[in-house]
Amino acid sequence: MSELRKDPVTGRWVIISTGRRKRPTDFRLERHEVSRDQFCPFCMGREDLTPPEVFAIRSNGTPPNGPGWDLRVVPNKFPALQVEGGLDREGEGMFDRMNGIGAHEVIIETPHHDKTLASMSEGEIERVLSAFRARVLDLKQDRRFRYILIFKNHGGPAGATLEHSHSQLIALPIVPAFVREEIDGARRHYAAKERCVFCDIVHQELASARRVILENADIVALAPYASRFPFETWLVPRRHGARFGEATDHEYESLARLLKALLLRINRALESPSYNLIVHSSPFSEETTEFYHWHLELMPKLTKVAGFEWGTGFYINPTSPEEATRVLRDAKV
Amino acid sequence: MSELRKDPVTGRWVIISTGRRKRPTDFRLERHEVSRDQFCPFCMGREDLTPPEVFAIRSNGTPPNGPGWDLRVVPNKFPALQVEGGLDREGEGMFDRMNGIGAHEVIIETPHHDKTLASMSEGEIERVLSAFRARVLDLKQDRRFRYILIFKNHGGPAGATLEHSHSQLIALPIVPAFVREEIDGARRHYAAKERCVFCDIVHQELASARRVILENADIVALAPYASRFPFETWLVPRRHGARFGEATDHEYESLARLLKALLLRINRALESPSYNLIVHSSPFSEETTEFYHWHLELMPKLTKVAGFEWGTGFYINPTSPEEATRVLRDAKV
Numbered sequence: 001m002s003e004l005r006k007d008p009v010t011g012r013w014v015i016i017s018t019g020r021r022k023r024p025t026d027f028r029l030e031r032h033e034v035s036r037d038q039f040c041p042f043c044m045g046r047e048d049l050t051p052p053e054v055f056a057i058r059s060n061g062t063p064p065n066g067p068g069w070d071l072r073v074v075p076n077k078f079p080a081l082q083v084e085g086g087l088d089r090e091g092e093g094m095f096d097r098m099n100g101i102g103a104h105e106v107i108i109e110t111p112h113h114d115k116t117l118a119s120m121s122e123g124e125i126e127r128v129l130s131a132f133r134a135r136v137l138d139l140k141q142d143r144r145f146r147y148i149l150i151f152k153n154h155g156g157p158a159g160a161t162l163e164h165s166h167s168q169l170i171a172l173p174i175v176p177a178f179v180r181e182e183i184d185g186a187r188r189h190y191a192a193k194e195r196c197v198f199c200d201i202v203h204q205e206l207a208s209a210r211r212v213i214l215e216n217a218d219i220v221a222l223a224p225y226a227s228r229f230p231f232e233t234w235l236v237p238r239r240h241g242a243r244f245g246e247a248t249d250h251e252y253e254s255l256a257r258l259l260k261a262l263l264l265r266i267n268r269a270l271e272s273p274s275y276n277l278i279v280h281s282s283p284f285s286e287e288t289t290e291f292y293h294w295h296l297e298l299m300p301k302l303t304k305v306a307g308f309e310w311g312t313g314f315y316i317n318p319t320s321p322e323e324a325t326r327v328l329r330d331a332k333v
Numbered sequence: 334m335s336e337l338r339k340d341p342v343t344g345r346w347v348i349i350s351t352g353r354r355k356r357p358t359d360f361r362l363e364r365h366e367v368s369r370d371q372f373c374p375f376c377m378g379r380e381d382l383t384p385p386e387v388f389a390i391r392s393n394g395t396p397p398n399g400p401g402w403d404l405r406v407v408p409n410k411f412p413a414l415q416v417e418g419g420l421d422r423e424g425e426g427m428f429d430r431m432n433g434i435g436a437h438e439v440i441i442e443t444p445h446h447d448k449t450l451a452s453m454s455e456g457e458i459e460r461v462l463s464a465f466r467a468r469v470l471d472l473k474q475d476r477r478f479r480y481i482l483i484f485k486n487h488g489g490p491a492g493a494t495l496e497h498s499h500s501q502l503i504a505l506p507i508v509p510a511f512v513r514e515e516i517d518g519a520r521r522h523y524a525a526k527e528r529c530v531f532c533d534i535v536h537q538e539l540a541s542a543r544r545v546i547l548e549n550a551d552i553v554a555l556a557p558y559a560s561r562f563p564f565e566t567w568l569v570p571r572r573h574g575a576r577f578g579e580a581t582d583h584e585y586e587s588l589a590r591l592l593k594a595l596l597l598r599i600n601r602a603l604e605s606p607s608y609n610l611i612v613h614s615s616p617f618s619e620e621t622t623e624f625y626h627w628h629l630e631l632m633p634k635l636t637k638v639a640g641f642e643w644g645t646g647f648y649i650n651p652t653s654p655e656e657a658t659r660v661l662r663d664a665k666v
Binding site for chain 2: 002003004005006008010011012013015016080081082092093094095096097098099100149151153158159173174176177178200201204208225226276278299308309312313314316
C-alpha cells in the first residue's frame with residue numbers, strides 16, 4: 001500500500017506510492033546528450049567568450065582572463081538578475097514589485113571539458129566548495145542581498161544548457177519560498193523542543209540506520225523520510241551550523257569525499273542520471289543560529305515528466321527512501 | 334531590466350526575466366508525440382480494459398461498462414492512493430505517516446480518440462465540468478477526505494501517459510501544500526482588509542485591463558501579476574465563492590465557453606502546446622467561505638526543462654504576464 005509521509009521540517013505531506021513503479025530499472029531514464037561542443041565557452045583558452053572573471057584559482061600565478069586556471073567564476077552572460085542599480089521597491093495598486101537586482105554567477109569547476117563532479121578528485125571537489133564559500137563571503141557584504149542560492153544543474157534534463165561542468169550562484173534581494181518554508185518549520189520545531197530539527201533527524205536516522213546511505217566523520221548522506229523524488233539525498237553535517245560559509249575546512253573535505261562517493265554510487269545504480277544539487281543555507285538577514293542547519297540536497301532527474309507536480313509542489317514519489325537507500329548502499333563501486 | 338514580483342495571495346516572489354528570451358517563438362517547444370495507439374483503453378468499445386465505471390453520462394440509456402457513453406469516470410488502474418482501509422495515523426520516532434488512503438479516478442472526457450478540450454464543443458466541455466462536480470459531491474461525503482484535487486495533464490511533456498483526452502481526480506486525506514499556502518495567504522488578506530484577495534485581484538485587473546486576456550459575464554481569464562510560468566493563465570469567477578462544486582450552471586457554461594476560447598488562442602499562438610490545468614477549490618474540512626475563491630489555473634508547458642525550479646519552487650519566468658496577455662489577445666482565431 002502506498003503511504004503518506006509528512007516532512008518534519010516543512011510540514012509538507014508527500015505520497016510514497018511504491019506500487020506503481022518498483023525498481024530503479026523501471027524508470028524511463030532521460031539520456032543526457034553528450035555532444036562535444038567544439039566552441040565550449042568554458043574550456044581553457046576560450047576566456048574571451050565569458051565576461052571577465054570575478055574569482056579564480058590559479059595555482060601557477062597566471063594573469064586573470066587567460067589560460068592557466070584550475071577554476072573560474074564569471075558573471076552569467078545571460079543573467080536572470082543584474083548587479084547594478086537600486087531595488088526601487090514600489091506598488092502597482094495591490095501588487096508589489098522591485099527591480100531584478102542581484103548577482104548571477106557561473107562557477108566553471110574545471111578546465112577539462114570531460115570531467116564531472118563524480119570523476120573529479122576529492123581535492124578538486126573541495127576546490128569547488130571553497131569557491132562557493134569565497135563567493136558567499138564576498139557577496140554577503142552587499143547589503144541589498146538577503147540570500148545566496150548555490151546550485152548545480154547536471155545534464156540537459158536537469159536544466160543544464162552547457163555540458164562543461166559548472167555550478168551557478170544567484171544572490172537575491174529576497175528569501176526564496178522554499179528556504180522560507182524550511183526556516184519557518186525549523187523555527188517552529190525549536191520553539192516546541194529547543195532543539196534543531198535537522199540535528200534531531202540526523203540523530204534518529206543514525207540510530208535506526210534505515211535511511212543512511214553513507215556517512216563519515218563530519219557528514220551524513222541520508223534519504224529523507226518524506227522524499228519528494230526517487231533517490232533524493234540530503235548531505236547533512238553532524239555538527240550544528242546555520243551557514244554553509246561557516247563550515248570548517250575539515251567539514252568541506254569530508255563533504256567533498258562523501259559527495260564523490262555518493263555520485264559514484266548514483267552513477268552506477270542509476271546509469272549516470274542528470275541531477276540538481278542545491279546548497280541550503282541560512283539567509284544573511286535573519287538570526288537563525290540556534291535552529292537552522294545548512295545542508296545539501298541532491299535530486300536525480302529520473303522521471304521523464306514532472307507533470308503538474310511542477311506547478312503545484314504536490315509530490316508523488318514512486319520510490320521509497322528505504323528502497324533508495326538499499327539500492328545505493330548495494331551499488332558496487 | 335528584469336523584475337521581482339510578489340504573488341499577492343501566497344507572498345511568493347518570482348523573477349520576471351524578460352531579457353533572456355523575448356518572443357513566444359523563441360521557446361524550444363516540446364512536441365507532443367501524436368502516436369495513434371491502436372489499443373487505447375479509453376476508446377469506445379474498450380470498456381473492459383478499464384476498472385468498472387463509477388460515473389458515466391449516457392444520453393441513450395445504454396447499460397454501464399459497455400459502449401454508448403458520452404463521458405466515463407473510472408478508477409485509475411494504477412492508483413497513487415487506494416480507497417479501502419483506515420488512515421492508521423502513526424509515528425516513527427519524530428516522523429508522521431498514514432496509509433495512502435484516497436480515491437484516484439480518471440475522467441474520460443469523450444469517446445472520440447482525436448478530440449481535445451480545445452476541439453470539443455462548449456457543451457462537451459460543460460459536460461466535463463459537470464462530471465467534475467458530480468464526483469466532488471459524491472466523494473466529499475467520505476469523511477476521510479479533506480481535499481479533492483482535479484487536474485488535467487495534456488500532452489506528454491505535461492505528464493500525460495495516454496493521448497486520449499482525460500482528466501484526473503485525487504481525493505486526499507490531507508490538504509496539499511500549494512493549496513495550504515493559498516488558503517493561508519487569502520486568510521491573511523481577509524484579516525487585514527475584510528475582503529477576498531481574489532476579488533481584489535479581479536477588480537484591479539479589470540480596471541487596468543493590462544493582464545486581462547478574455548472575459549465574459551461570469552469568468553475572467555487573466556495572466557497573474559507574479560506569473561511563475563510563461564503564459565500561465567487563471568480563470569477566475571467574478572462572483573465570490575469558495576468551492577468549485579457550488580458554482581451555478583450559468584457559471585459552468587461561461588467557464589466552458591471561456592476555456593475553449595482561451596485554448597484556441599493558446600493553440601494558435603503557441604503551436605498547440607502541452608499544458609496542465611488545475612482546479613483550485615476550498616478544502617472540505619475548513620471554513621473558508623468568506624476569504625477563499627475557487628478558480629482554474631492553466632500552465633502551458635513551454636520551456637523544455639524546469640531545472641532546479643522543479644525541486645525548489647523558485648521560479649524564473651522569461652515572459653512577462655503583460656506580454657503573454659498581448660500575444661494571446663492578438664492571436665487570430
